[in-house]
Amino acid sequence: MIVRVVIAACIVLLFGPAGAAPGGNVVRVEHRDPATAPTRGSATALVTIELFFEPKTNAPGRLPVYRALQKLQANHPTRIRLIYRVLKRGASQQISIAALEANAQGKFDEFMDVLHGDRSPQALTRDKILGFARDAGMDDQRLSNAISEGRYSDVFDANNNRLARLAHGDASPSVLFNSRVPRLTLGAPNDADLEREYLGAYERALDLIDRGVPANRLQQAFEDQALRSAQPFVVSSGEDDFEGTSTDHKLAKPPLDLTGLPTFGKANAAAAIPVVVLCRPNDTSCYNMMRVIRRLQEIYATDVRVLWAPWFDVSRDDAAELTLLGDATLCAEQIGSSPDDLDASPGWRWINKQLETTSRAHGRKIAAENLIDTVTADLEIDSQRLSACRARIANTTLDWIARARKSGVTRSPALVIGGRIYEGLTDNNIIQQLIEAELAPGVLARCSTIGCASE
Numbered sequence: 001m002i003v004r005v006v007i008a009a010c011i012v013l014l015f016g017p018a019g020a021a022p023g024g025n026v027v028r029v030e031h032r033d034p035a036t037a038p039t040r041g042s043a044t045a046l047v048t049i050e051l052f053f054e055p056k057t058n059a060p061g062r063l064p065v066y067r068a069l070q071k072l073q074a075n076h077p078t079r080i081r082l083i084y085r086v087l088k089r090g091a092s093q094q095i096s097i098a099a100l101e102a103n104a105q106g107k108f109d110e111f112m113d114v115l116h117g118d119r120s121p122q123a124l125t126r127d128k129i130l131g132f133a134r135d136a137g138m139d140d141q142r143l144s145n146a147i148s149e150g151r152y153s154d155v156f157d158a159n160n161n162r163l164a165r166l167a168h169g170d171a172s173p174s175v176l177f178n179s180r181v182p183r184l185t186l187g188a189p190n191d192a193d194l195e196r197e198y199l200g201a202y203e204r205a206l207d208l209i210d211r212g213v214p215a216n217r218l219q220q221a222f223e224d225q226a227l228r229s230a231q232p233f234v235v236s237s238g239e240d241d242f243e244g245t246s247t248d249h250k251l252a253k254p255p256l257d258l259t260g261l262p263t264f265g266k267a268n269a270a271a272a273i274p275v276v277v278l279c280r281p282n283d284t285s286c287y288n289m290m291r292v293i294r295r296l297q298e299i300y301a302t303d304v305r306v307l308w309a310p311w312f313d314v315s316r317d318d319a320a321e322l323t324l325l326g327d328a329t330l331c332a333e334q335i336g337s338s339p340d341d342l343d344a345s346p347g348w349r350w351i352n353k354q355l356e357t358t359s360r361a362h363g364r365k366i367a368a369e370n371l372i373d374t375v376t377a378d379l380e381i382d383s384q385r386l387s388a389c390r391a392r393i394a395n396t397t398l399d400w401i402a403r404a405r406k407s408g409v410t411r412s413p414a415l416v417i418g419g420r421i422y423e424g425l426t427d428n429n430i431i432q433q434l435i436e437a438e439l440a441p442g443v444l445a446r447c448s449t450i451g452c453a454s455e
Contacts, residue, residue, distance in 0.1 A: 262347030
């Protein structure tokens with residue numbers, strides 16, 4: 001017992017009381033859930049205002065909406081919840097990480113005050129950002145670690161996707177009032193205009209409550225309402241346009257059999273709307289299309305599942321080569337693996353690599369067998385298993401195309417969104433509107449949102 005007391009006394013003499021700094025001061029660093037956005041106001045407030053912005057110095061001159069919204073929330077503290085959605089783009093990466101780390105340490109307001117008060121034109125170096133952190137009372141070592149690790153990437157991705165989904169753009173700053181873009185001049189927001197938008201959002205919240213939406217599901221109901229439900233006008237055209245053009249976007253009848261096709265999307269999103277990309281398995285424009293569709297899937301991650309399917313005019317001179325490439329993709333779906341991306345099926349990894357390799361050839365023709373060998377090596381696929389599978393399912397691609405033609409697909413590239421066929425469509429914005437139209441709820445919103453027992 002005496003020994004333990006002596007040791008404890010020595011520790012106190014050498015280091016001071018537990019938790020004390022070298023000078024004898026106790027330093028307490030708050031820690032909050034890093035996935036929680038900086039907020040002001042109650043989570044039960046009927047009006048939620050979201051500010052999407054990139055942190056910058058000299059913000060009173062660059063971002064007056066920041067202070068204006070802060071003032072609006074202070075005027076209605078129980079009715080407004082203000083959420084700061086920090087974005088990270090280009091040169092703002094380190095300062096954006098610093099803003100979220102400040103929130104995790106309970107110093108978001110202090111850090112933003114320091115940042116906004118800086119008028120210097122010099123570049124925001126790491127050392128300067130760490131200096132801001134110290135001035136705000138943050139633990140600068142924790143911030144340095146966060147910057148080195150590239151922390152909060154998931155939060156930044158979620159904020160970017162939310163902005164793209166609800167504001168239908170990527171402008172910064174952007175503001176949402178109950179998931180709706182207001183009619184504001186963000187460069188010089190007027191107090192009266194802000195008050196008008198707040199009152200409109202408050203009335204919309206009361207209206208939904210009167211219609212049976214529980215208060216704790218208001219936010220989801222507003223997000224459902226933000227979806228553009230009107231079907232955009234689409235003119236179809238395509239590279240294999242041997243049957244003319246049409247604006248009549250028919251449903252695939254019978255529905256396409258999607259079994260065994262490469263997919264990208266959340267494995268647990270069983271009710272997700274399928275978006276099928278149909279094109280030649282060596283079409284470089286298809287590679288660009290798949291990147292666009294994948295980006296849209298990330299925006300609607302839990303609601304959309306993307307699939308790839310082979311489609312080409314079987315009377316083409318290179319139809320035999322295209323069939324080999326299509327069969328190889330379908331086999332990769334059966335025997336491959338996706339170690340790096342759990343959202344991408346093995347066949348999706350294959351077709352992306354196959355199209356990427358074709359794109360890098362810059363128009364030079366690559367024989368089908370050579371292309372298959374290259375992709376097999378790049379993805380470390382068992383070549384013997386792949387060959388056995390290809391022999392077993394030979395010409396399955398042609399069988400699939402024949403069934404797709406009976407369902408109504410007549411040319412490539414084509415998209416099937418929610419069962420409706422769009423041929424030759426490449427406009428990103430229109431594709432997003434079509435997806436939203438499929439996702440849009442009815443007049444009273446989804447029953448899953450309002451918790452209704454019957455229609």
